[in-house]
Amino acid sequence: MRPRVPAAAGTFYPRGADELAGAIRAAMSRDARAPNHVASRCAICPHAGYEYSAHVACHSIRAIAESGARGPVIVIGPEHAGARAGATVSTAPSWSTPLGEAIVDQDAARELAAAGGPLSAGEAAHAGEHSVEVQVPLLQDALGDGLRIVPVTMSDQDAQTALAVGRAAAAVASSRDGAIVASSDLTHYEPEAAAAKKDSALLERVLALDAPGMYGTLASMRVSACGYGAIAAAIAAARPMGASAGRLLRYATSAEAGGPRDSVVGYASVVFA
Numbered sequence: 001m002r003p004r005v006p007a008a009a010g011t012f013y014p015r016g017a018d019e020l021a022g023a024i025r026a027a028m029s030r031d032a033r034a035p036n037h038v039a040s041r042c043a044i045c046p047h048a049g050y051e052y053s054a055h056v057a058c059h060s061i062r063a064i065a066e067s068g069a070r071g072p073v074i075v076i077g078p079e080h081a082g083a084r085a086g087a088t089v090s091t092a093p094s095w096s097t098p099l100g101e102a103i104v105d106q107d108a109a110r111e112l113a114a115a116g117g118p119l120s121a122g123e124a125a126h127a128g129e130h131s132v133e134v135q136v137p138l139l140q141d142a143l144g145d146g147l148r149i150v151p152v153t154m155s156d157q158d159a160q161t162a163l164a165v166g167r168a169a170a171a172v173a174s175s176r177d178g179a180i181v182a183s184s185d186l187t188h189y190e191p192e193a194a195a196a197k198k199d200s201a202l203l204e205r206v207l208a209l210d211a212p213g214m215y216g217t218l219a220s221m222r223v224s225a226c227g228y229g230a231i232a233a234a235i236a237a238a239r240p241m242g243a244s245a246g247r248l249l250r251y252a253t254s255a256e257a258g259g260p261r262d263s264v265v266g267y268a269s270v271v272f273a
Contacts, residue, residue: 001091001092001093001123002092002093003092003093003094003095003096003101004090004092004094004095004096004123004126004127004151005096006095006096006097006098006133007127007128007129007130007133008130008133008134009097009098011049011130012047012048012049012050012130012133012134013049013050013054013134013137014050014098015098016098017098017099019098020097020098020099020137021099021141023050023051023054024050024054024058024137024138024141026055027050027054027055027057027058027138028055028058028062028141030055031055031058031059031250038059038062038063038066038247038249038271038273039063039066039067039068039273040060040063040064040066040067040179040243040247040271040272040273041064041067041069041173041178041179041180041241042170042173042179042180042182042234042237042238042241042243042271042272043060043061043063043064043179043180043181043182043234043269043270043271043272044060044181044182044183044184044206044230044231044234044268044269044270044271045057045060045061045135045138045181045182045183045184045269046183046184046185046186046267046268046269047077047130047131047134047135047183047184047185047227048134048185048254048265048267050134051257052254052257052259052265052267053185053252053254053267054138055250055252056250056251056252056267056268056269057134057135057138057267057269058138058269059249059250059269059271060181060249060269060270060271061135061138061139061142061181062142063249063271064139064142064143064179064181065142065143067179069173069177069178069179070146070177071105071108071148071173071176071177071178071179072105072108072109072148072149072150072172072173072176072178072179073139073143073147073148073149073150073178073179073180073181074108074112074149074150074152074169074172074173074178074179074180074181075132075135075136075139075149075150075151075152075180075181075183076132076152076153076154076165076169076180076181076182076183076230076233076234077129077131077132077135077152077153077154077182077183077184077227077230078131078153078154078155078157078183078184078226078227078228078229078230079125079129079131079153079154079155080129080130080131080226081128081129082155083125083155084124084125084155085118085155085156086117086118086119086120086154086155086156086161087118087119087120087152087153087154087155087156087161087164087165088119088120088121088122088123088124088125088126088152088153088155089109089112089113089119089120089121089122089150089151089152090104090109090121090122090123090126090150090151090152090153091104091106091109091110091113091121091123092104092123092126093106095133095136095149095151097133097136097137097140098137099137099140099141100140102136102139102140102147102148102149103147103148103149104148104149104150104151105148105149105150105176108148108150108172108176108178109121109150111172112150112152112168112169112172115164115168115171115172117161117164117168118156118160118161118164118165119152119164119165119168125153125155126151126153129153131153131183131184131226131227131230132151132152132153132183134183135181135183136149136151139181150172150178152165152169154227154229154230154233156229157227157228157229157230157232158229159211159212159215159232161229162211162229162230162232162233162235162236163211163232163233163236165229165233165236166232166233166234166235166236166237167236167237167240169233169237170236170237170238170240170241171240173237173241174240174241180234180237180241182227182230182231182233182234183227183230184225184226184227184228184230184231185225185226185227185265185266185267186198186199186202186203186223186224186225186265186266186267186268187199187223187224187225187264187265187266188224188226188265188266189224189263189264189265190224190263190264191261191262191263191264192253192255192261192262192264195253195264195265195266196251196253196266198221198222198223198266199223199225199251199266199268201217201221201223202214202217202218202221202223202225203248203251203268203270204217205217206231206235206246206270207245207246207247207248207270208245208246209235209238209239209243209244209245209246209272210235211232211235211236214228214231214232214235215228215232225266234272235272238272241272243272243273244273245272245273246270246271246272247270247271247272247273248268248269248270249269249270249271250267250268250269251266251267251268251269252266252267253265253266253267254267
């Protein structure tokens with residue numbers, strides 16, 4: 001099997017290695033409000049273009065690095081096309097980025113896929129999807145050559161699928177000294193004030209580890225978070241990994257990066273501890 005080739009290089013993040021490293025350094029140093037020494041093995045990151053959301057994602061990525069986890073990082077994201085079913089674990093030997101090869105932990109990937117239910121092994125769901133990919137260079141930068149990943153793409157994001165994925169991911173991460181990153185943006189293409197109100201209500205349920213309440217808020221307020229299933233999977237994983245609550249490290253919208261205020265996308269960095 002060949003390494004998985006990038007689908008988002010040159011669009012969501014720079015194609016050149018030097019440019020990409022510079023973009024990550026800029027994102028890491030951009031936010032003076034970055035909390036110090038926050039550690040977590042279960043986190044939520046946004047996955048928009050780096051110019052819009054990498055400075056938000058870096059808070060969670062830094063917390064994963066501070067956790068001391070030495071095992072695989074299970075990265076869970078949505079399949080935006082929704083063309084398939086269930087949740088698919090990549091068992092490619094590695095994922096290529098401009099920063100090099102991110103090695104897939106084959107044993108952990110196979111163990112996760114073998115959990116069954118909605119989980120299975122495969123590559124088709126990952127081929128053109130960016131939600132997991134955009135987290136990989138950030139993790140490469142933060143964790144270095146020791147990074148091992150387990151990419152998971154959720155084509156179904158219902159509560160039952162999310163619960164199964166989260167519990168299985170928690171079991172693998174806990175037994176292998178690993179960590180979990182869930183990839184999702186929040187409200188899409190609404191005025192900034194409306195987006196902030198919806199996102200605040202959704203995040204209130206997320207921080208309380210209340211997945212049913214989160215799904216209720218999604219429906220009642222029509223929150224257009226694209227990776228809500230990945231968020232719910234992280235909530236399901238957090239408790240068995242020892243977390244009792246979530247912490248919001250950073251919230252922003254695309255307007256902060258110069259986008260129009262009448263049509264924003266929301267981004268949050270959340271950790272569970």
